[in-house]
Amino acid sequence: MTIRIGRVEDLSLEQDTKYNSLLAAIARSAEELTSGKGWPDGVIDLMADLGRITRVSRVWIFQLIELTDDHIIQDYPFEWADRNDHVQLSLSRFNTFRKDLKHASPEYMQMLESRKRGEWQSMVVSQLPEGELKEDLASQGILSMLTIPIIVEGKWWGILGFDDCLREYRWSEVEIALLRTATYLLSNAILRDRLSAKTKQFNILKGVTDASAWELDVASGHFWCSPELLSEQTGLTENIHLSLRQILHRIHPHDRKKLLADIRQHISRFQTTFRKDLRICQENGKYVWVEIIAKISRDTKDRVQKIAGIAVEILKRKQEEEKLRTRARKDSLTGAENRGSFDKELAGQLHRFNENGTIFSLLLLDIDHFKRINDTWGHAVGDKALRHVTNILNRNLRGADRLFRIGGEEFAILLSGINEIMAASIGERIRKDIESTPMNSERLPIALTVSIGAAGVAEAAPCESIEKLYQMADHALYTAKERGRNLIVQSRQTAKQAANPS
Known part of the structure; x- marks a missing residue:
């Protein structure tokens, strides 16, 4: 040639x-x-x-x-x-x-x-x-x-x-x-x-989002990012350089393990891009939410060389997501959690008991003669009565206790680490507080009372299903209403009566 x-x-x-x-x-x-x-x-x-x-x-x-x-x-x-x-x-x-x-x-x-x-x-x-x-x-x-x-x-x-x-x-x-x-x-x-083109694209992106550029050299463990990622100061131009260990230390402990697992999974599957929400600690010690959008680069031998991309600040998005989650699980009138949240948490409590023996109790509570309040005073007053009772319930509960509105005038309370006898004592305190705290209205104070059914799950009193537990508490509540309302009944009492009808 x-x-x-x-x-x-x-x-x-x-x-x-x-x-x-x-x-x-x-x-x-x-x-x-x-x-x-x-x-x-x-x-x-x-x-x-x-x-x-x-x-x-x-x-x-x-x-x-x-x-x-x-x-x-x-x-x-x-x-x-x-x-x-x-x-x-x-x-x-x-x-x-x-x-x-x-x-x-x-x-x-x-x-x-x-x-x-x-x-x-x-x-x-x-x-x-x-x-x-x-x-x-x-x-x-x-x-x-x-x-x-x-x-x-x-x-x-x-x-x-x-x-x-x-x-x-x-x-x-x-x-x-x-x-x-x-x-x-x-x-x-x-x-x-x-x-120049990438810089223009990134500057446009920064103009419409709070974005930062970053890159990790996998072989050397060297990491750099634009200053916006780790500093709340504006106007900085010098990139920040860290070791792999230093940047991992900046990631929230709850997010770090999941991030590493996701990256390993993407690498093992030969996927080239990934996205992940995580919290990262800035120089002022505060964590901020960012979305990581990254590309994984490999050499000719398919070895991972670099992982690079952008980090977009997503605090507003996270706040909106939390609002949506709250809206999905909260009752809009009273602020108590709703029936869907109740069913999920009740199942979770029973699972924890079966896994590690954590006891808990359930209180079901009805406002007595609530229909009469609506019919006599109107639904606006009825709504006020629901909020009034909710406030009293909240002030009688611990931080770990969970309050739910599961029906029109019906509430449920889950008490973790509490047996049925102790739950009944808490229920009685709640009953007295509601009875002694009439609701103020435009015309005159309105007295309110509640009926309560209590059921507990403990080693001596296990329960095979959430349906069974709910049925026990509901039967106790029905018994309280039958006996004239404005009182609390334990499921163990109704069980004894069923065993000894005389």
Whole structure:
């Protein structure tokens, strides 16, 4: 094969004044791409300088769009030509073109593999063996060609090419080395453009959300983040750098284990992205809620290299979620928990008893003659009576006790760590408090009383189901009403009476 290929580091570089112009052009372009027009505007000026100085017919850039074992897709975004009949940019054949690799010639495949390795290729078309590659270049009027891959972040991004349609030119080693420098300038310009685009995107994101950028280098354990993540101060610009241990220490203990488990699961399943809500401690010692949105990056051997993304402050969202949860489990009139919460907590209490023997008791409570209050005074007064009783119940309960409104005028109280006898004593205290605290109304005080049924679960009095426990307390409540209301009855008393009816 007569395509010359090679690595720049193997070239012999010697001083030659005839290359001063090329050096000057590269220096000008370095400044222009860095602080002037940048990418992509500065690229055209660089290509024009290179084309005029090397006296080629055409300078061009191919961009790699997709490469598989079956095909390659490239685009032709940039071109400089010395005259109009050498222009190819407008030709449809070069507009995001695809090539089938299954039937490609050996020469083309060798050239492709060389480009993937980052090597340059130089050829004189007349010296190529007969075949597809020679025919394709000849059809474009090319007599000689030099191509140098553009490598960005270790990956083949595209090609910088030089076509000569007038000379069978053999490129010197110094020329190739200098022109390779031009591809480094292009690579850096592409990187700066990517960084600029990402910075603009992130600044837009920061403008509409409280977001911070972060990255973890898995191999070194080095973590950095923008200052907003860990500081409540505004206007800071320097990134914060921590070790993996330090940033894990900042995560709330209740969230840390779940986060690590989720990350391990995503890695083991080869998933590339994940989201997680967690609390993180800022420099002032306060925890803030953030949503972590991350991407997991791997190397060519599928080893995890970096985990990076953004952290969005979500305090308002968490507050709204808590409001919704509260609304879902609370009775809107009294503020007590509702029937759904009661059923769930009752099942949980029985489970804890079966697991570790934690005793508990249930009080069921009805406001006596509540229908009469509604009928006599109206529903507004009835609602006030419900709130009045709720307030008295709350002031008689411990912090661990749970109060529920499970029906119109019916309430339930779950007392953890309390047996039935003690629960009855608490119930009696509640009954007396309600009886001795009439409700103020616009006309006159209204006396209220309640009937209470008590049932407990203990080692000496186990219960096989929440339905059975509820039935026991409800039967005790019914008995209290039968006996004239305004009193408390224990289920164990009704059980004894059932066993000894005399």
